[in-house]
């Protein structure tokens with residue numbers, strides 16, 4: 374992880390966790406994190422896979438270890454309604470060109486919201502143990518329920 | 523302004539996200555749902571400030587940032603002041619001709635929690651709205667100081683258990699009513715004020731677009747169900763938000779120019795407030811016989827507020 378912020382290498386925040394203690398007056402005030410390697414003008418028109426993220430963007434980090442359960446996606450039943458996309462709190466539903474493509478397991482925390490809001494019968498997303506093999510999970514998919522609720 | 527198409531979810535989903543994952547908000551937290559919707563509702567450049575609170579501490583954990591926009595955090599209470607400064611500087615530099623890219627469309631947004639907006643940053647918010655900076659202030663209203671362990675705020679509703687208004691043998695939780703910040707902001711004469719909810723994604727996206735598009739200081743209070751402090755299963759965030767809007771605990775409406783009130787969502791079947799209260803651990807104690815009167819009181823207050831909103835809407839005053 375590169376943490377070389379100009380002007381802070383030997384000062385301030387880095388020293389807070391180090392052996393040398395510095396006083397308030399010496400602490401570097403604030404910090405600027407650049408999520409992209411070069412100045413970007415129009416982020417909203419660049420797809421994530423085409424962006425040049427730096428290590429400072431949490432996009433490059435993972436919270437996969439938080440998960441106990443993981444959502445598994447069954448594309449056979451999905452109607453691409455995008456409910457899961459709009460309500461995922463962790464930007465972990467990958468949708469491109471109006472199609473749901475799958476789950477970003479680096480960023481998904483396994484909350485289960487996507488399963489709750491999926492309207493198909495049976496659901497196109499279901500929670501499994503986070504270590505479950507995807508093919509095994511798909512082979513265990515339930516049949517269509519007669520009447521929900 | 524350049525707005526994203528929100529005609530339907532399929533079209534909406536073609537936007538390129540500017541709020542990244544691997545932030546450290548709790549699984550199922552509604553704060554990030556609301557932030558994603560705001561950022562996805564426009565493709566203009568965004569300058570965003572954020573008060574201290576769950577959103578800020580979880581999205582800027584050194585050495586990471588989850589924001590693909592200009593984003594600033596200074597202190598607990600001053601997101602409104604920070605964005606005022608940024609907006610004023612932008613205008614001044616535009617006038618002087620010193621902006622690098624003067625034609626690039628840009629919007630200014632501030633996020634705050636209920637603690638930092640209703641209470642501790644209240645005067646800073648009031649000042650920024652009164653000065654009329656061209657920005658949108660959004661409260662992520664989870665009705666408590668969640669980031670510091672769930673203390674009561676002036677947004678906490680009556681009867682809720684919090685770490686500083688505890689339910690027990692001598693108390694039913696908070697004994698005061700929730701502050702009506704929407705009315706207070708409308709009384710400032712702000713051009714656009716609204717109360718929204720993430721479960722009603724389209725109404726929310728429309729409201730955000732309207733606020734971003736309106737010149738002047740706009741204010742939005744959004745309910746933000748908090749799985750940790752409201753005590754419900756993380757998977758149920760949207761279900762709880764549905765109960766909130768359908769019981770009218772969180773009516774969805776806008777107020778234009780300080781007076782013109784429009785109801786934006788009318789539940790087909792209005793449910794009882796106890797269905798909403800019963801879905802959350804923080805209200806569990808209200809179902810004891812000795813506390814039932816609090817539920818009755820809440821229902822009465824909610825009915826009266828709904829009646830008031832409908833009459834205000836009808837009156838067109």
Ligand SMILES: Cc1ncc(C[n+]2csc(CCOP(=O)(O)OP(=O)(O)O)c2C)c(N)n1
Nearest residue numbers: 575576598635636637638666667668669670
């Ligand atoms: C002036 C000041 N007072 C108190 C705090 C401690 N503090 C940090 S976050 C927080 C709670 C924030 O609550 P709220 O604004 O409702 O946001 P939430 O975390 O609930 O989203 C508090 C009290 C602080 N950082 N600065």
Ligand code: SF4
Nearest residue numbers: 461481482484485487
């Ligand atoms: S389980 Fe939660 S975090 Fe994971 S994809 Fe579903 S909604 Fe997103």
Ligand code: SF4
Nearest residue numbers: 451452454455457491
């Ligand atoms: S909510 Fe279900 S049906 Fe809709 S896009 Fe997601 S997986 Fe497909």
Ligand code: SF4
Nearest residue numbers: 548551576748749750
């Ligand atoms: S405590 Fe509540 S508001 Fe804070 S991150 Fe967790 S769910 Fe979100």
Ligand SMILES: [Mg+2]
Nearest residue numbers: 635636666668
């Ligand atoms: Mg709060």
